[in-house]
Amino acid sequence: MDLRQLEYFIAVAEEANFTRAAERVHISQPGISAQIRQLEHELGAALIDRSGRTATLTAAGEAALGPARMALAAAESVRRSVDEVNGLIRGRLVVGMITACTLTPLFDALAAFHRSHPGVQITLIEDNSDQLVELVRSNQADLALIGAADTAPEGLDSLPIVSEKLVVAVPKGHPLSGRRSVRLDDIGEYSIISLPVGTGIRAVFDRACAAHGLRPNVALQASAPASVADLAARGLGVAVLSESMASAHRDKLHFIPLDGVDAPAVLALVWSATTSGPALRELLERCRRAFGVAPADDGEDTADGSDTAESGALLAAT
Template sequence: MIETRLLRQFVVVAEELHFSRAAERLHMAQPPLSQAIRRLEEQIGYPLFVRDKRTVELTSAGLALLGKAHELLGALDESVAYTRRVAQGIEGHLVVAMISLSHYPGFWRALSAFRTQIPAVELSFIEATTKEQVELLESGEADVGMMRCPGTTTPSLTIERLLLDPIQVVLPAAHPLAANTAVRLEDMSNESFVMSARALGQGFHDQLLALCKGAGFSPRIVQQARQIQTVLGLVAAGYGVALVPASFERLGLQDVVFRPLQHSALEELTSVALNVASNNSVVSPLRDVFIETLRRHV
């Protein structure tokens, strides 16, 4: 294995074709430099220079090595510089896993601000449920997660709330309760409910069940869906009613109406958090800059 120090010394000698001048450039004495070049020649197995009392010339092997040495040292220097930029949080690659965020304008403002601030960073996005995001973060396949509350113990993750989103009732436009300005959850005890599957988002699913239980009933779930947009579509088609974050009203879906819940005794359950999550066992200045941008804009 040839040391990069020997390669750098060889390049200077090859450029100067004079050992004394090369030693001056390298801030070292000439004898150690001559010994270093001999060690390099021994490792390669061929002479790199033709020397006499007056001249120093490159051999064919020396010429071949000079071209490759420039490439190798240039690539090494760029790799070190790139590593430093990544460590400073000004370049690199981030993988962001997220639930559907099309209805959160603050998230897109944050992305725009981050791109303006650090244009050299490459971002990749994975749409995933909260459960899937936990797995991606724990395996190192994602750097940042945008999720609801996981509802399970996640000691390896740091989870920070970005905002609270009120939970509202979603009804078919023709539903009798759609005429109300607000809806008591107790009045929905006999309704059919459409919900996202618990296996895909345990925390949010269990929160909705606890909210209904606090109103004195267990919801009769007739349909389950992977995405809340699908839940809304099923409500529009008349399959039931739903409880969803109020921000989804921004999607402007036809044939459904959103109504706020009248204040419940379980006030702490009437809003759902949007969180940013990361693996606390991984050090990443770039990820930290991204999360700070989210804090400012979401």
């Protein structure tokens, strides 16, 4: 007997019909009948009662069905085990990251993975967060580090890295620089300097403005957060950034909490669980270590805070 014969036998047993079983396993009806007759001949007993309108199991067939299912499950387990090994010996991973940003923990994870599995080819691509999400959804990327508004994108698995509130950043001496906090409508009279549409921080800001019925004057946009800060330092407008990114420029900018924006900007790794393989799972484990993230007791992934300052600064680039 062989595994194919067992598969055909199980199909007939479950469909109770040779024609439907043949369609299910993509073989002709005479072909499946011949294979099962050969199996019965090898076992020395009839497995299927063909005397009625439906194909029913004989006593021998009933006894054989359970072990047949176990045999197929064992064979599938063997295939999966070999695939697990092969996936870490040779393969390809496409990893997405935000444009114009140096992601040190991600680079550390990629380097550690490459040292352990040099046969896996790694391709790195850059884009904004919205585009990276679509690349993961369409299986054109295996993993992406993105910025999101409040929560990670629906339909994808995620590993949150850090979550931060938004602030406005202005140069010393600006009319807002003496304030302890500002509301969204307080900055309505000023030109806004922001990251482009499709980034996490911009999504948080735009949604908050829409919720308050405001239309901010986004006069300048830059994909690099340092450029946003630089433009604000030169007096060209009020910058909208994450707190940690703004604090990196505290020598030339004063940053103020932005009231009325309750949703945080989230930095997260995202991937599709339905297409994840052994190489991706191994890379994710390397990323957890690099970003200082470990599974929480309730099964969700949480950051331990060790890389919050660096990761938080990256939020402004998302």
